Amino acid sequence: MEAQVGIIGAGLAGLCCGLRLQEAGISFRIFEASDGVGGRARTDIVDGFLLDRGFQVLLTAYPEAQRVLDYEALQLRSFEPGALVRCGGKFHRFVDPWRRPQHVLSAALSPVASLTDKLRVARLRQRVRQGSLSAQMEQPESSTLGLLQHEGMSPRIVDRFFRPFLGGVFLDRDLGTSSRMFSFVFRMFAEGDAVLPATGMGAMAQQLSSMLAGGSVLLNSPVDSVAEGEIRLASGACWSPDAIVLACEAPAAAALLGESIPTEGQGVTCFYYAADAPPIEEPILVLNGDSSGPINNLCVPSQVASQYAPAGQSLISATVVGVVEDQQALEYDVRRQLRDWFGESVDGWRHLRSYRIPFALPSQRPPALSPVAKPARRDDGVFVCGDYLDTASIQGAMVSGRRAADQMIAALQS
Ligand SMILES: Cc1cc2nc3c(=O)[nH]c(=O)nc-3n(C[C@H](O)[C@H](O)[C@H](O)COP(=O)(O)OP(=O)(O)OC[C@H]3O[C@@H](n4cnc5c(N)ncnc54)[C@H](O)[C@@H]3O)c2cc1C
Numbered sequence: 427m428e429a430q431v432g433i434i435g436a437g438l439a440g441l442c443c444g445l446r447l448q449e450a451g452i453s454f455r456i457f458e459a460s461d462g463v464g465g466r467a468r469t470d471i472v473d474g475f476l477l478d479r480g481f482q483v484l485l486t487a488y489p490e491a492q493r494v495l496d497y498e499a500l501q502l503r504s505f506e507p508g509a510l511v512r513c514g515g516k517f518h519r520f521v522d523p524w525r526r527p528q529h530v531l532s533a534a535l536s537p538v539a540s541l542t543d544k545l546r547v548a549r550l551r552q553r554v555r556q557g558s559l560s561a562q563m564e565q566p567e568s569s570t571l572g573l574l575q576h577e578g579m580s581p582r583i584v585d586r587f588f589r590p591f592l593g594g595v596f597l598d599r600d601l602g603t604s605s606r607m608f609s610f611v612f613r614m615f616a617e618g619d620a621v622l623p624a625t626g627m628g629a630m631a632q633q634l635s636s637m638l639a640g641g642s643v644l645l646n647s648p649v650d651s652v653a654e655g656e657i658r659l660a661s662g663a664c665w666s667p668d669a670i671v672l673a674c675e676a677p678a679a680a681a682l683l684g685e686s687i688p689t690e691g692q693g694v695t696c697f698y699y700a701a702d703a704p705p706i707e708e709p710i711l712v713l714n715g716d717s718s719g720p721i722n723n724l725c726v727p728s729q730v731a732s733q734y735a736p737a738g739q740s741l742i743s744a745t746v747v748g749v750v751e752d753q754q755a756l757e758y759d760v761r762r763q764l765r766d767w768f769g770e771s772v773d774g775w776r777h778l779r780s781y782r783i784p785f786a787l788p789s790q791r792p793p794a795l796s797p798v799a800k801p802a803r804r805d806d807g808v809f810v811c812g813d814y815l816d817t818a819s820i821q822g823a824m825v826s827g828r829r830a831a832d833q834m835i836a837a838l839q840s
Pocket of ligand 1: 434435436437438439440457458459460463464465466467479480481482483484485595647648649650673674675678679682694783785786787811812813814818819820821823
């Protein structure tokens with residue numbers, strides 16, 4: 427098809443949109459403001475450590491990731507299912523006995539949840555796996571907290587497990603996020619593994635970008651405005667393609683379109699440390715099951731994928747939900763909590779870098795901000811994609827990119 431498409435943004439959504447257009451034989455250019463592809467899923471190399479721009483994981487069950495990514499080439503490394511929950515001054519294992527039957531006894535004795543709670547979790551796990559993903563998104567909706575309460579979960583399991591676990595996934599410790607998002611995420615955790623690519627989360631975008639025709643992604647090319655079919659770059663250059671796709675995060679899309687795309691978001695702060703020895707040997711997520719202290723979750727990425735740290739060293743990632751102005755004071759409190767958890771060896775840890783991300787995820791609180799698939803074509807003919815138009819996730823970003831391309835191909839054909 428003889429058409430030229432301009433895509434703005436080389437995050438996962440923009441790259442997947444380009445990939446689909448390429449499959450259909452449509453030529454395109456992607457304009458990316460920053461110096462690399464991947465948007466919110468990028469990895470920096472600092473002193474030989476791989477630092478994802480905020481701790482995140484790929485869930486192998488994401489259907490769109492399965493479709494577009496070459497998992498084998500990414501050398502995925504899995505987290506141990508379940509978590510270590512810090513409460514009452516100790517770490518307690520909270521496992522899924524269906525996936526790790528050898529831990530069934532410790533699961534039965536865990537102070538994180540009663541047996542009744544665990545049976546309810548098992549029932550919920552079964553329920554969220556039924557029906558199609560799209561049918562799930564049409565289920566009646568409440569907040570996640572409302573759903574957990576409706577399912578009869580005790581305050582103990584909510585506070586010790588669900589709040590830090592889902593708080594870390596949604597970046598929302600109040601659990602006001604849509605119950606549909608909960609069902610989606612819980613299902614994805616149940617049906618696959620939580621993994622890191624061996625060379626960092628940024629490897630996903632690198633792989634997608636390598637599948638695109640050379641020269642189709644233009645880095646360091648911020649777009650200043652989009653109007654009447656024309657893309658105007660900050661450099662002053664203009665281009666009038668046959669169609670335009672905005673693949674920016676919600677606040678940037680709102681700024682370019684000058685109108686009311688919801689821009690509420692969830693923020694996060696991630697601290698990275700280097701240590702001579704790992705504080706936890708296992709590739710497992712650590713959750714803060716006490717309501718005190720700033721850390722929500724922690725892990726040792728180098729115990730998941732050894733490439734995350736130089737030989738003989740360990741990388742520790744501590745996540746705080748939200749952002750504050752005084753980063754220094756926050757780092758002081760984080761280190762104090764780490765010392766409380768792991769002892770004086772923490773004094774020898776080297777602070778590598780912190781990532782303060784005010785808009786990490788679009789808010790998905792019902793009823794206004796449901797994570798349902800939204801149309802890609804706007805009344806003014808501009809197409810849009812990004813995680814704010816689907817589930818706020820890697821899956822949502824990828825599938826919305828393909829959806830925008832498909833709707834555009836249909837429009838161009840007609
Ligand atoms: C800390 C953190 C933890 C997360 N954890 C998880 C997780 O565990 N699992 C999961 O599934 N998801 C997670 N996510 C969400 C996931 O990373 C995002 O949903 C996804 O990467 C969004 O992709 P996107 O393409 O929609 O947007 P983005 O990645 O934001 O891409 C938008 C791109 O547009 C570019 N852009 C913006 N304005 C302009 C302009 N004017 N001109 C040109 N380019 C422009 C930006 O530079 C950017 O590259 C997490 C996100 C963060 C930040």
